[in-house]
Amino acid sequence: MKNFFRNRLDLIKRNFQKGERFEKFAPALNAFDTFLFVPNHTTQKGSHIRDAVDLKRTMVTVIIALMPALIYGIYNTGYQYYTQLGESFTFFDAFFHGSLKIIPMIIVSYIVGLGIEFGFAVYRGHDVNEGYLVTGLLIPMIMPVDIPLWMVAISVAFAVLIAKEAFGGTGMNILNPALTARAFAFFAYPTYMSGNKVWVSEASNIDSISGETILGSLAAGQKVNYSMIDMFIGSIPGSIAETSTFWVIVGGLILILSGVGSWRIIVSGILGGAFMGLLFNLLGLNSLMEFSWINHLIVGGFAFGIVFMATDPVSAAQTNQGKWIYGFLVGVFCIMIRVFNPAYPEGVMLAILLMNVFAPTIDHYVVNANISKRKKRWSKEKLLKLE
Amino acid sequence: MNLTKSIRIQKGANIKILGEASKILKKNIVSSSFSIKPTDFFCITPKLFVKEGDKVKMGTPLFYSKENPKIKFVSPVSGTVRFIVRGAKRKILELIIDSDNKDSKIKYDVSFGNNEKIDSQKIKNLLLESGCWPFLKQRPYGILADPEISPKGIFISTIDKSPLGIDYEFILKSDIENFQRGVNVLNQLFYGNIYLGVDSKYPGFFENIKNVKIYDVKGPHPSGDISFHIQRISPINPGEKIWTINPEDVSNIGSFFKTGYFSPKRTIAIAGNVVENPKYYETIIGSELKSFLKDSKVDENVQIRCINGNILNGKTESSKGFIGYFNNLVSIIPEGNEYRMFGWLPFFNNKVLSLNNTSLSWLFNRKGSEVNTNLNGEERALVVTGEMEKFFPMDIYPMQLIKACLAGDIEKMEGLGIYEVIPEDFGLIDFSNTSKIEAQEIIREGIELMIKEVG
Numbered sequence: 001m002k003n004f005f006r007n008r009l010d011l012i013k014r015n016f017q018k019g020e021r022f023e024k025f026a027p028a029l030n031a032f033d034t035f036l037f038v039p040n041h042t043t044q045k046g047s048h049i050r051d052a053v054d055l056k057r058t059m060v061t062v063i064i065a066l067m068p069a070l071i072y073g074i075y076n077t078g079y080q081y082y083t084q085l086g087e088s089f090t091f092f093d094a095f096f097h098g099s100l101k102i103i104p105m106i107i108v109s110y111i112v113g114l115g116i117e118f119g120f121a122v123y124r125g126h127d128v129n130e131g132y133l134v135t136g137l138l139i140p141m142i143m144p145v146d147i148p149l150w151m152v153a154i155s156v157a158f159a160v161l162i163a164k165e166a167f168g169g170t171g172m173n174i175l176n177p178a179l180t181a182r183a184f185a186f187f188a189y190p191t192y193m194s195g196n197k198v199w200v201s202e203a204s205n206i207d208s209i210s211g212e213t214i215l216g217s218l219a220a221g222q223k224v225n226y227s228m229i230d231m232f233i234g235s236i237p238g239s240i241a242e243t244s245t246f247w248v249i250v251g252g253l254i255l256i257l258s259g260v261g262s263w264r265i266i267v268s269g270i271l272g273g274a275f276m277g278l279l280f281n282l283l284g285l286n287s288l289m290e291f292s293w294i295n296h297l298i299v300g301g302f303a304f305g306i307v308f309m310a311t312d313p314v315s316a317a318q319t320n321q322g323k324w325i326y327g328f329l330v331g332v333f334c335i336m337i338r339v340f341n342p343a344y345p346e347g348v349m350l351a352i353l354l355m356n357v358f359a360p361t362i363d364h365y366v367v368n369a370n371i372s373k374r375k376k377r378w379s380k381e382k383l384l385k386l387e
Numbered sequence: 388m389n390l391t392k393s394i395r396i397q398k399g400a401n402i403k404i405l406g407e408a409s410k411i412l413k414k415n416i417v418s419s420s421f422s423i424k425p426t427d428f429f430c431i432t433p434k435l436f437v438k439e440g441d442k443v444k445m446g447t448p449l450f451y452s453k454e455n456p457k458i459k460f461v462s463p464v465s466g467t468v469r470f471i472v473r474g475a476k477r478k479i480l481e482l483i484i485d486s487d488n489k490d491s492k493i494k495y496d497v498s499f500g501n502n503e504k505i506d507s508q509k510i511k512n513l514l515l516e517s518g519c520w521p522f523l524k525q526r527p528y529g530i531l532a533d534p535e536i537s538p539k540g541i542f543i544s545t546i547d548k549s550p551l552g553i554d555y556e557f558i559l560k561s562d563i564e565n566f567q568r569g570v571n572v573l574n575q576l577f578y579g580n581i582y583l584g585v586d587s588k589y590p591g592f593f594e595n596i597k598n599v600k601i602y603d604v605k606g607p608h609p610s611g612d613i614s615f616h617i618q619r620i621s622p623i624n625p626g627e628k629i630w631t632i633n634p635e636d637v638s639n640i641g642s643f644f645k646t647g648y649f650s651p652k653r654t655i656a657i658a659g660n661v662v663e664n665p666k667y668y669e670t671i672i673g674s675e676l677k678s679f680l681k682d683s684k685v686d687e688n689v690q691i692r693c694i695n696g697n698i699l700n701g702k703t704e705s706s707k708g709f710i711g712y713f714n715n716l717v718s719i720i721p722e723g724n725e726y727r728m729f730g731w732l733p734f735f736n737n738k739v740l741s742l743n744n745t746s747l748s749w750l751f752n753r754k755g756s757e758v759n760t761n762l763n764g765e766e767r768a769l770v771v772t773g774e775m776e777k778f779f780p781m782d783i784y785p786m787q788l789i790k791a792c793l794a795g796d797i798e799k800m801e802g803l804g805i806y807e808v809i810p811e812d813f814g815l816i817d818f819s820n821t822s823k824i825e826a827q828e829i830i831r832e833g834i835e836l837m838i839k840e841v842g
Contacts, residue, residue: 005728037727037728038731038761038763039762039764040761041762041765043760045825046827047698047814047815048692048718048720048760049699049720049760050761050762050818051742051763051821052736052741052743052748052763053763053764053821055764055822057821058821061745129767129768171768171769171822172768260745264773313772313773314770318773318786319784370784371802374802
């Protein structure tokens with residue numbers, strides 16, 4: 001079978017070689033080719049052997065880590081819908097209902113995003129980077145379930161064009177593209193992104209269904225009727241895949257054990273969030289401040305954001321020391337925004353975007369400390385010589 | 388053992404590959420033609436003394452360095468210059484000399500008399516004239532040593548932790564006397580100290596060498612690389628120079644000061660996962676590879692790549708080619724120009740060597756790996772961060788330094804420590820990085836820029 005595919009591909013590839021008819025579209029074909037086969041390229045410069053890891057493998061590992069949260073998110077979509085309706089249902093009913101809602105969003109996200117990526121690759125004549133495989137899955141996962149598909153499409157287009165390609169493509173972006181997509185939708189279509197009619201499937205169409213996120217209710221000064229177990233397992237309304245802290249932790253462990261996600265950012269992020277939560281608990285001036293710090297860590301998108309968004313290596317701090325500072329501040333700002341600004345009950349999106357902007361500054365100071373240490377050594381040595 | 392310092396290195400990784408050279412030394416393979424490659428010396432422009440057809444003796448100067456005409460490069464054998472290979476823009480790539488199997492050599496007077504005070508200038512002139520000088524390399528940059536200056540120290544590392552690494556104790560144990568003499572001569576050359584690095588577990592006879600400051604090193608590859616020792620013991624500041632030399636070349640210098648004849652001895656290990664009988668050979672710099680490949684039974688059914696040096700930072704050489712000037716190891720591995728279906732899937736294809744946790748390579752390759760030259764992916768933008776630091780045991784930010792080199796930002800390169808590294812230190816980064824960035828090449832270009840702009 002391997003040879004069959006290989007021969008077919010080699011036949012097709014002839015038309016895409018230099019000087020042939022479809023030369024310009026070679027990057028698009030190469031993307032498919034390298035998806036099926038690791039290419040036969042050998043080392044020409046530098047080290048003669050290379051590690052088996054490549055960007056495809058790294059990105060696919062992230063996708064694997066996202067799967068538990070996504071599958072639970074699909075189930076939870078159906079679960080929320082049927083419990084609100086008061087109908088009896090099986091796991092498969094819930095899963096089926098969720099799939100009908102979410103799979104189209106994922107398809108739209110991939111078609112639009114990859115379409116733009118392929119377009120840029122052909123236009124600029126470079127290979128298609130794998131970064132969008134993760135971004136394209138993340139975007140539907142952090143949207144409310146009832147958002148119209150065309151909004152998903154526009155948000156994706158905005159994120160890929162403005163947040164990524166405008167800066168030079170994968171590896172060059174300053175902001176996390178998936179969060180940029182969400183921020184765009186959040187500010188452009190606020191009625192579809194907040195309130196009590198968007199978080200549960202069909203809530204905007206059926207009157208008997210409604211559901212506010214826990215943070216939303218807290219910000220509005222209402223009581224929360226969910227137990228801590230609900231919050232941890234994730235059987236609460238919210239963006240599609242963010243609700244289950246448990247499954248996010250499973251994904252986080254995959255990221256940390258495979259070395260793909262930075263444990264430094266995850267640990268320091270949790271420390272930052274806990275620190276700020278505790279501080280507010282001590283002050284305790286309003287219901288949001290009184291909301292227990294542990295609950296702060298397990299409701300909303302905090303866990304999902306820290307594990308899957310803050311660890312995006314391109315937009316996070318790049319030095320190891322910088323990662324500690326960056327992660328800690330993401331945690332601190334997330335809880336701070338939640339508590340101080342009830343208009344934005346979900347602080348993690350803005351906290352991460354804010355820290356994305358400051359990550360290069362953090363790195364700058366960390367790297368400069370290394371430079372000035374070296375320069376100090378130079379001048380000390382000079383003084384010794386003069387003596 | 389009186390240690391100056393103990394260096395403990397945590398970061399890095401040992402890469403174990405099948406086909407390590409067994410400790411058998413074979414001496415009687417003599418090759419008929421030899422080659423000296425000016426490209427083995429970083430940043431020199433060769434100017435020829437000889438032309439094709441000239442008869443040369445062992446020790447006859449072949450060419451000198453345009454940058455420093457005092458440095459001469461000599462013929463390792465007596466014979467005839469058969470061919471001068473030139474590349475683009477008539478750049479001289481290689482001088483091929485056919486041996487005439489005669490023993491005509493140039494002799495120098497190396498006697499200093501009994502009570503005569505040994506003059507450093509005389510030693511220097513002898514080293515330059517005889518062709519021994521190119522054994523000395525200079526930091527920063529890893530260029531040839533400049534005879535006009537005096538370094539603050541000379542470093543010799545007898546540790547090789549690189550893949551298929553060789554055992555200097557084994558190849559030099561019959562040469563202890565020459566090694567000590569070489570050390571003594573180098574000691575007369577300048578005012579600083581000579582530092583000798585030994586393995587903490589297995590120092591061998593090196594611990595008895597006198598007139599040196601001995602330090603020991605423990606840790607995985609790249610703990611044997613001199614850059615990491617220099618930074619711990621005597622870091623390089625602007626304007627300071629340090630010289631480095633291979634252990635075997637120390638004994639070559641020692642041999643020269645005993646006999647008065649240039650000594651081009653080179654012990655090489657032929658090793659790699661397509662070599663049936665990997666072992667050591669005592670031979671001469673620039674020997675033809677052919678006969679060694681045949682003797683060590685390199686698999687003839689596969690397409691192979693011969694590498695002068697280790698597989699992380701050596702130079703590709705054709706199987707009809709020659710041994711390089713500095714390397715004690717010739718690695719032979721198969722070419723990997725084949726497709727692997729869905730080879731990028733994590734936790735699949737675990738036989739392919741990987742230091743990354745997205746593979747179970749550590750479990751499947753316990754006894755050593757079969758490697759080939761496949762790139763295992765395509766070059767991409769730098770995405771993953773923090774992976775280079777894991778394999779770079781120095782107080783330097785490798786990724787930031789690479790980016791500064793790419794941008795050609797000289798001030799930043801200085802600040803981030805370009806003086807303290809040579810391209811070879813980035814071998815493991817080259818190997819392990821996800822984006823298949825050519826780190827060594829980028830650093831080499833950065834260093835060339837520094838030499839051009841700063842000097």
